[in-house]
Amino acid sequence: MAGLIKAEDVTLVKERSSLEDVVREHVTLKSAGPRSLKGLCPFHDEKTPSFTVSPDNGTYHCFGCDKGGDVISFMMEVEHLTFSETVERLAGRAGIELHYEDGARPREEGAGRRTRLVEAHRVASEFYAEALISAPDARTARDFLRERGFNRSVAEHFGLGFAPRGGEVLAQHLRDKGFRDDEVVLAGLVGRGRGLYDRFRGRLVWPIHDITGDPVGFGARRIFDDDRIEAKYLNTAETPIYKKTQVLYGLDLAKKAIARDRKAVIVEGYTDVMAAHLAGVEQAVATCGTAFGADHVRTLRRLLRDAPDQQPAKVIYTFDGDAAGQKAAMRAFELDGQWDARSFVAVAADGQDPCELRLSGGDGAVRALVDDATPMFEFAVRTTLRRFDLDSPEGRVLGARAIAPIIAAVRDQAMRAEYLRTAPGWVGLSEDHLRAEVTRAGSGAGRTGSPQDRRRTPDGDDAPHDDAPPADPSMPAPDDRDPIVRAESQLLECLLQFPASVPARELAAVRDTDFTAPAHRSLFAAVMAAGPPGERTPAAWLDDVRGNAPQVVHQLLFRYAVATLPTRLDPVTGAPQQRYARSLLVRVREVALQGDINTAMSELRRSDPASSREVAQRLTQLQKDLTLLRASLD
Template structure:
């Protein structure tokens, strides 16, 4: 078990606001009583991810992820319960009492958590070097020379690795950190002969944070001008916590601005991000030298659907990046492009012209990606019909990535005007591409001459079993008890009292729902009604997940019904009727299963007297079954 005291955990659970916690990772929009967004756990274009502020839960009706604030951090970060609690405690300025690690606790810590902890130690060590070590002045001089203020250096936690072979490794091992985690994060390199040394030496350090602000890796710039063998920039290798394709430099610091401005500026390098952020353009991120990936685009898509790519004034670099931007179009985001004068990049240009002129330049020179690409190719293909035809196909291929039909139509029209070509020709070429894509075999890697197997036949639907039907009826009882425990039905009884009284002699056969019912009964025996928090904060993962599912509703009535004075009764309006029906259905199904069970027993009875007794019992059960069926309006063969 975690060494975090229960009182601290309870305080975190009480203060953690689900809307604020989830809102740090996705852009939520209010619809009805709940907040909605595209799910951060799977790719989707229509929002199916719901957050209920009143109940303190989230639920994706697409992939099924569900839970409370702590579970969300565990899901989105892939971390343990203690680490999720610590994250929320830090967010809400709750002091967690000092832990006293012991061998058992250390064993429980997950490998990922250990990598995070080691990375955090290294980050603090590099910052200490920059500000306190005698060699730190070298790094500080460079950062000041690049125009970075003390506030920017602090906000982005910049540091310095001293020019010694084992400075970080020795310090970490002395502090009790294990070598295997230093090696797993790439901070320490171990040679075959057992010798070890620091990966980063004599470099300015740029810590790379994930969306929640935890350090997952580092970028490092050498300050040695005479060392031709070492690369100028060196990054952490891939690890269990650092995947370059799913990380954007500066996103943690930019995420609030991305939501507020509804725009993301995409640059290439660390210093581009730092200079623009310092200049008041905080909604900026960098791909850190890697080609733009689908994972990075999805990260941006959590906060805004609009991206403006700020290109260096390098034609070759622009051409190399165009295919990556097709991915943005394919994911349904809007893309604008800004290029700078030749020889300039965002960092150098903002330093040259200042913040105000830089912002004005972006506003004046931004153009949509398709128009930019069309103009770029048009300038290169003058006088060459062959090149012009190839360029048109390239642009049509980009337009084909756009999922929105109206946007495609606008882009086709723009392209036809720039290239002076009939719009219908472009559309015909697009249709041809789409047809070829559909006709391509599903299995691209089959050996020559092998015909792909035909698609599998759709298996007929299996009939629903008695056990599954009973589970549905038990689930409905528990769902109503969780959602409406204190609603008064009749004779002064609330839902909880009424249902438990009616089902006193009914045993739940589904283990999970039997456990939930026991929790509800225990609370009532103590004179209390079970609350939402009792279930969504329960230590049992299975109970937490199922309770969240039962408390989530994918459908909400539109306010337009009220505006047009159309009355649609809600479930609460019909609760007395619904509760009675739910109880009757469960009893009816239970009696039906009892009849089947007793019929099976009858086959094994050989004594005539016992047979008569068994038949009498079955006849009484059938009479009860018919009575319950009549009350439900179900026709039962007598």
């Protein structure tokens, strides 16, 4: 662990930091007598000033809410920082070098280097913002914003910009401002090939700020059809100041509203954050090129101040209404136990995201979407039940078994009892039957591994040992004795180790539902969500895959990422032949198509004359698809 900041350095930081200057960044102060200043308290709503500052002794106190302290406690409270973060930030402002008890730094970057990297981003932000207005080729970016209801003042409020299409326009601008090549490359603003090149050239860019408001990265959207990088969005790669699993877009703007209302709204994209804020949902934030995860939870907990002894805070997720959105919601449900906040899911009836909803229904529609959110538990149960035919006795029994672990995982005994009274109606079984399934699920059935059998994963989370099956009853360990499941495993091994060996066009036809093993479905969905590796290193791409996968399959991912492929490999690259990967694709797709054909044939036998024609046409097309698929290997 990193050492504590030496006490004498903390004292020096307090001595050289002006409380008055720091407070004035947040509060309008007026003289209240000799050596005393007064203003409206930043920590609670008031009409008459009761927040008093004494510059001479460096203290403040609010007579309305009874909060007080020194410059460190003020910045901690108003900026929502930890003690160490606050001292480091103040030290950077005062030009003080900090020392630590064991000689280590709590962060890998020095204060001076961080300052330089942040300043490079600030210069880049200003450059991009000016280019959005004046660059000859920025009209497409402005049209993109205008079509989504964002005018110039909105772009300026959120700091949007445009990266000119020239190869190294920003790189040269940063050089002119005195930045070294190694600094701008380290910052992730510029890449290095035969020379330097701008990473986000020809794209609409959003500056990404940390919780304190410092610019630390960018998100960039493709707007030109001839952009050589096909990925719709590019995000800053990991840098000393940018950790994608920790930053949230819009948090610098939303933090006061989140802390004030003890409510956070998590949306899926940059334009959704903008639309939500403009509609009055000021608590909206979004992840930056990765799935919402445990580090994001920790970041928001500091703002929500959630604790078991008070009214729960609220976390509202908005997701698209498609299958991917439902999967994202279920991944969020897995994180629900990591905080005491009550979680909700908001999905528009027609599947529109907040940006689309604002265009079609106005600001009120966005606010209504958030206000009418469904409790996360109910959404998780209903989403799980969609997999079962509740019109049949077998489907109802299987559905009850599937949702039992969800109910058993609810920690609040009173809430669990309420869910046990409500959920039977959704399944169509008696409360006694469901209660028995919940009792069985909560007794340890299906759980694997004792504490001593568990180890730490690379990201520090407890996880089952590699040889243990996933600890989720709904996602058992894949049985590789089944030849179909084994083919799925080998395809995933190819995808995780050599993604370029799997033909992209054929891969696009594969669905996660084509996989028979639930854990394989989850892993494949994570691979597809991460997209092609592009400019990412293999390690960074695999990390993105892991970020999109639920914790329960992380060990399976690690195993497949290092497994030996049972085929002849290229002696130089170690990659398998493309025919091998294609044969696995065909095998997985073939089994799925055959299943669809069997279902269609069964449906045809049971259909009435009015609908049999449509079913017959679908069956004919499926049979053609299967024939073409098998012929593709010849």
